[in-house]
Amino acid sequence: MIQIADIRAAADRLQGQVLETPCVESRTISQLLGAQVFLKFENLQFTASFKERGACNKLAQLSSDERRRGVIAMSAGNHAQGVAYHAQRLGLRAVIVMPCFTPGVKIERTRSFGAEIVLYGDTLDEARNHALKLGQEQQLVFVHPYDDEAIVAGQGTVGLEMLAAVPTLDTLVVAVGGGGLISGIAVAAKALKPQIEVIGVQTLRFPNMFNAIKHAALPQGGSTIAEGIAVGTPGKVTQEIVATHVDDMVLVDEGDIEQALVMLLEIEKTLVEGAGAAPLAAMLKDPGRFRGRQVGLVLGGGNIDPMLLAAIIERGLVRGGRLARIRVNARDVPGSLARITALVSDAGANINEVHHQRAFTLLAAQNVEIELVLQTRGPDHIRAVLEALQQGGFPAIAQ
Structure with a gap:
């Protein structure tokens, strides 16, 4: 099993070869979650990953x-x-x-x-x-991606840098695929600060290390936006280290990761891939566990397909009430749509899309169902738009 000396030697070899990335507090995320949250920006490496x-x-x-x-x-x-x-x-x-x-x-x-x-x-x-x-x-x-002591030692330099930058950290949250990153970080962190808590994060769809450490048998497989940690089998070297040095393993779902990714993009103006957002997803899923603590999160990488990113952003806007789809019933007569759009405009919402539905509806034949996709300010604003339409004589619901 590797030791802190191996990681220090790796740090010497990497000097000037890789970037010593920033590890700084996100004040806004800290305020939202009730903890001091420090982000380690490994997505700033030349290839945009700690690898x-x-x-x-x-x-x-x-x-x-x-x-x-x-x-x-x-x-x-x-x-x-x-x-x-x-x-x-x-x-x-x-x-x-x-x-x-x-x-x-x-x-x-x-x-x-x-x-x-x-x-x-x-x-x-x-x-x-x-x-x-x-x-x-x-x-x-x-060159194995994770099940190699030289690889683990290299990844462990992330932990050295985090504790050098913020010695008061009491919790580290790290995404886990094959286990190379968390193994190296855990060895370094426990050697420097034995009382520190190291928590691994996996997706519900690929809980390989969770199963191994917790002696569970959760099913594996399926697509995930965190493809960087979609690993079927943990490493032998890494599993032994995780069992010895990592305090806990937690699971997050796709929605948790999407929410974290959009939050980092919107608040920190930093782009991460699904695996890179997993540590923040764990905090968002269970903020009470981390409240009042000084938590270090590793943003492991920033390589994400632009089309996937666009879809995640749009879904995040829907989840946050910034993009809404409403269905309005109206008489199919000239001027109805104009009155509806005027009411929406007066309520301060912007219309992205308009769809008429005449054939595939249970409404009376002289009526039409109009579906609107709106840009809104949040859930309260959506309710205000619906109320304005109702008062204007147009029954409407949010979908």
Whole structure:
């Protein structure tokens, strides 16, 4: 099992090779949650993820023979970019095996760092097995995304930096996929401050480490916006460390992560991917657990597909009452729509979309159902719009 000395050695190797990211308080989020919340901005790394740390630490320790042969890795995203980028910096050949479902933007980003891309398999396990096979055939060094002590030590430098920046932290909340990040952080944090509480966060759809540590049997699988931690099997190295050093594991759902992602974007003006928002999601889900504490959250990465981001933002606006869909019943006569839109305008709402429904409705044939999508200021404003329509003679409900 790795020790604090291994993480300090990794920090020395990484000096000048990766960014020492800020760890600062979010005053607004602190006020909202009743705790002092400090954010570690790992999404500011060059490849927008903490994965650079472990990759760089691993590659920096290769022998001259291993450097000559080159490296191979399996990843659908952040690990691929971290390995490719630092291999290019060090002049190493890098082969990255990516599942066929990997978004094109991540493939091209990884290729831009000079890596050879191999698309194989419909699952991460199929891609991993193919990477191991290619590595044996071509005598390449396999760089595991998390189940490797050099990788864990590199990720642990995040913990060193957080406690150096804010020594008074009493709680750390870290997203967990295979467990590399939380393992390194937990070893560092417990060595520096044994009483600190380290909490891991997983999604309800991929509770692999939760199951292993809690001896549970929750089902796994399905799509998740936190694909960075959608790992089916925890590492052997990392599971042992988590069992020894991590105080608790909690689960969050998709809605919790979406809410956290939008909050960070709106309040902190910082973009994170689903996995990067998971620690804040845990606080939003159970704020009472953290009230009055000094909590450090790791924003692990910021690589998110723009189309997914757009969908999450829109859903967040709906959840916050900033975007509303209402259904209005009216007589199907000239001027009805004009009167409805005037009432909505007078109530201070802006109309995004208008849909008429005549055929697929249970209303009388001379009536029409009008669906409006509105920009509003919040739930109270939606109620005010509905009340204005009712008083104007148009029955209306929010959907």
